[in-house]
């Protein structure tokens with residue numbers, strides 16, 4: 001199991017956001033997290049990469065990729081994050097450098113040394129998202145959908161076991177959004193789990209997966225309601 005939360009309470013500064021969270025994710029799964037604005041979707045996703053905390057005393061279990069998040073040391077968090085890919089709504093590419101340099105930057109900062117291996121890996125991930133011919137473009141020379149493809153390529157660089165995507169289609173038109181989700185869906189079939197928050201419930205019918213809903217301080221598995 002890649003993620004295993006049992007009776008975990010998730011906190012933000014103002015108090016508990018989600019109580020008694022049971023949340024399990026296995027390899028290959030495509031997992032939606034839905035819910036109203038402010039219901040706790042981002043908070044849940046951020047716990048996976050240790051940006052938001054649990055109440056450590058009252059959680060039964062909170063494990064991600066074999067690490068116990070209730071006792072993980074701050075110094076061990078970067079290594080955990082290197083095993084995940086994280087995608088944001090606003091893409092978060094570095095605007096002062098081209099696509100190739102954006103990807104190279106991540107590989108350098110995660111310990112890759114050989115420029116030949118770096119070039120080959122960049123080629124592979126750009127091919128996976130259909131953007132091989134955009135290497136020399138600056139982010140502002142790309143459309144929103146293309147920028148998000150590059151952000152997905154960036155997330156794939158270190159062959160993550162999980163991709164976490166917080167409203168990755170929030171800034172995209174519906175057609176582009178569907179293409180981006182289709183791409184994430186394909187990736188989930190290659191063994192990488194995808195955990196993905198969205199307000200667009202129409203996607204669920206098109207790309208069936210497991211569905212969790214944040215509501216009234218709880219996380220409910222509502223998969224049966226959506227996959228009929």
Ligand SMILES: Nc1ncnc2c1ncn2[C@@H]1O[C@H](COP(=O)(O)OP(=O)(O)OP(=O)(O)O)[C@@H](O)[C@H]1O
Pocket residue numbers: 012013014017035036037038039040041042043044214
């Ligand atoms: N950094 C923070 N400090 C304090 N409270 C926060 C912080 N981030 C979020 N919250 C609060 O936690 C609650 C859940 O917010 P969260 O961002 O997880 O919701 P969400 O479901 O992702 O919303 P949205 O659909 O708008 O992205 C909200 O009440 C919010 O105000």
